[in-house]
Amino acid sequence: MKVGVPTEIKKDEYRVALTPSGVRELTAAGHEVIVQQGAGEGSAISDADYVAQGAQIVPDADAVFAGADLVVKVKEPQAVEIAKLREGQTLFTYLHLAPDPEQTQGLVASGATCVAYETVEDRLGRLPLLAPMSEIAGKIATQAGAFMLEKPLGGRGLLLGGVPGVAAGRVMVIGGGVVGQNAASIALGMGAEVYIFDMSIDRLRELEHTLNHQASTCYATTLDIEQRLPEVDLVIGAVLVRGQKAPHVVTREQLALMKPGAVLVDVSIDQGGCFETSRPTTHTNPTYEVDGITHYCVANMPGAVPITATYALTNATMPYVIKLASLGVHEALRADPGFMLGLNVAAGKVTYAPVARDQGLEYTDPAEALSLVPTAA
Numbered sequence: 001m002k003v004g005v006p007t008e009i010k011k012d013e014y015r016v017a018l019t020p021s022g023v024r025e026l027t028a029a030g031h032e033v034i035v036q037q038g039a040g041e042g043s044a045i046s047d048a049d050y051v052a053q054g055a056q057i058v059p060d061a062d063a064v065f066a067g068a069d070l071v072v073k074v075k076e077p078q079a080v081e082i083a084k085l086r087e088g089q090t091l092f093t094y095l096h097l098a099p100d101p102e103q104t105q106g107l108v109a110s111g112a113t114c115v116a117y118e119t120v121e122d123r124l125g126r127l128p129l130l131a132p133m134s135e136i137a138g139k140i141a142t143q144a145g146a147f148m149l150e151k152p153l154g155g156r157g158l159l160l161g162g163v164p165g166v167a168a169g170r171v172m173v174i175g176g177g178v179v180g181q182n183a184a185s186i187a188l189g190m191g192a193e194v195y196i197f198d199m200s201i202d203r204l205r206e207l208e209h210t211l212n213h214q215a216s217t218c219y220a221t222t223l224d225i226e227q228r229l230p231e232v233d234l235v236i237g238a239v240l241v242r243g244q245k246a247p248h249v250v251t252r253e254q255l256a257l258m259k260p261g262a263v264l265v266d267v268s269i270d271q272g273g274c275f276e277t278s279r280p281t282t283h284t285n286p287t288y289e290v291d292g293i294t295h296y297c298v299a300n301m302p303g304a305v306p307i308t309a310t311y312a313l314t315n316a317t318m319p320y321v322i323k324l325a326s327l328g329v330h331e332a333l334r335a336d337p338g339f340m341l342g343l344n345v346a347a348g349k350v351t352y353a354p355v356a357r358d359q360g361l362e363y364t365d366p367a368e369a370l371s372l373v374p375t376a377a
């Protein structure tokens, strides 16, 4: 199979979907790999590094999309990329379709087979291709939040960890999954006082242990969140309801309860945002203010640390890329029910139920839609 790797074109995105190790594995298994010139530069990987492992460098994205049977990317395809997709081609990348009807329509119309990293599950029902980026985003969330609390950046002017004789800041993390746990552990490491909210008691039990009883675990009800908001300096939103648009856990009205200059970091922004007042921002312009509260809503947070993020991502995606290349999309997905859950669009149909539900579209069973895709793909 011919595997293609385009340069990421989303603003401030420096990751790349395949490293030279991935090229080596694929070429050793008899596949061809085409990489767009300069695709790895943002992650400090040169064209020569790819060529040394057997890849062919092509001049532009057109050549990648025209030549590849399987296109592997990092971020969701942008409009100009969707226009290059075709029937019989497989796209494997983050999609986050639920809050994005335009992209969904584009992928449906393309006829391509689209497998989303973020909805693939492992045998234990975890999200193996979301987890490494969530670990990174959780850590960045606290770092960024701490920075934005500085006065010159519009923050309250408070050092999150405090100093001897001066109390530490308070951090509220809503959503205690992978992002939430990592955000909390960095906040604890900085010396902050941490409250972590979730709706799963089992998860709160686990967090008690993994965070070594250093954070207060709290059941996430509207009233409990409302009562804590006036006390905290930084709120990190990290909820996820699989594949769906994020629920709003802080409303605009509730911003009035917070201290002026407090900071909200919405990591769930890629699923539409979990604060009512959130809208996506970029690393170049990461924040805006609503009612005196700083909002940080960067949709591709790990893109800021590509040297870490590219390797963390590809360590997780590589076995799946190899399966797709070696078995073909039909057999690879049929052999692994968790991988089949990654299928979001095939043969012009939406095959992931939460996306169809959120957008009022017809849902088609993934195996049924896959049977309509030509087997050569």
Ligand SMILES: NC(=O)c1ccc[n+]([C@@H]2O[C@H](COP(=O)([O-])OP(=O)(O)OC[C@H]3O[C@@H](n4cnc5c(N)ncnc54)[C@H](O)[C@@H]3O)[C@@H](O)[C@H]2O)c1
Pocket (backbone or CB within 6 Å): 118, 130, 131, 133, 134, 135, 137, 174, 175, 176, 177, 178, 179, 180, 197, 198, 199, 200, 203, 220, 238, 239, 240, 241, 246, 247, 249, 266, 267, 268, 269, 270, 271, 298, 299, 300, 301, 302
């Ligand atoms: N912005 C970025 O760059 C970036 C990077 C990585 C991940 N993310 C996003 O971060 C979000 C969290 O990812 P994750 O890997 O931690 O997910 P996860 O599934 O590990 O954790 C989500 C947690 O949210 C909890 N939850 C769900 N609804 C809730 C509610 N109403 N109140 C409180 N808790 C609730 C769940 O019980 C779960 O523990 C996802 O939307 C993911 O796409 C964003």
